[in-house]
Amino acid sequence: MTIALSFPPTTETVMSWTVHVQQRDPQDRTRGIGAEHSSTHLAAARAVRHHIAHTADHVLVTRVVEHTRVVTTRSIELADLPGPGQPTPPPAVPDGAYQALRHYRFLRCGPYALLNPDAVRHWHEQAEHNPYIRRELLRLLEVTTVRYQRSVVPRNLPACPCCTP
Numbered sequence: 001m002t003i004a005l006s007f008p009p010t011t012e013t014v015m016s017w018t019v020h021v022q023q024r025d026p027q028d029r030t031r032g033i034g035a036e037h038s039s040t041h042l043a044a045a046r047a048v049r050h051h052i053a054h055t056a057d058h059v060l061v062t063r064v065v066e067h068t069r070v071v072t073t074r075s076i077e078l079a080d081l082p083g084p085g086q087p088t089p090p091p092a093v094p095d096g097a098y099q100a101l102r103h104y105r106f107l108r109c110g111p112y113a114l115l116n117p118d119a120v121r122h123w124h125e126q127a128e129h130n131p132y133i134r135r136e137l138l139r140l141l142e143v144t145t146v147r148y149q150r151s152v153v154p155r156n157l158p159a160c161p162c163c164t165p
Ligand SMILES: [Zn+2]
Pocket: 049, 050, 051, 053, 160, 161, 162, 163, 164
């Protein structure tokens, strides 16, 4: 029995920022020296101001990079997958993007990312032996992730309430 549970594609945009810095030169503190280090990904634009404010004594900011990840998820059928041994068809890289990747997963079930059609089929076959999974309810999803990045000017970012100048 197959239960049709179709739903429209969804697109989610996730943004983050990294702050790239150099140590301040002890002789000339307006100058950076040594290797460039980057912060972890900051999930809020105002956290960038906060991060800069709290490290300004030691480091000079060389650049701030805004990272955008656009994740499009659509429902497909097992029959839509490429045949055995075939790779995952690479998505087109849109203008301005630097990377586009595709993987598969099942809705609310199984591993977060199945990297190729064979992995999808293998997991689906194994699920037959799992008493907690009703295979007829499984929905296969194709997930396309497109990544963009650009440098931004820190003063154009929203202020952090705790460290307004
Ligand atoms: Zn702050």
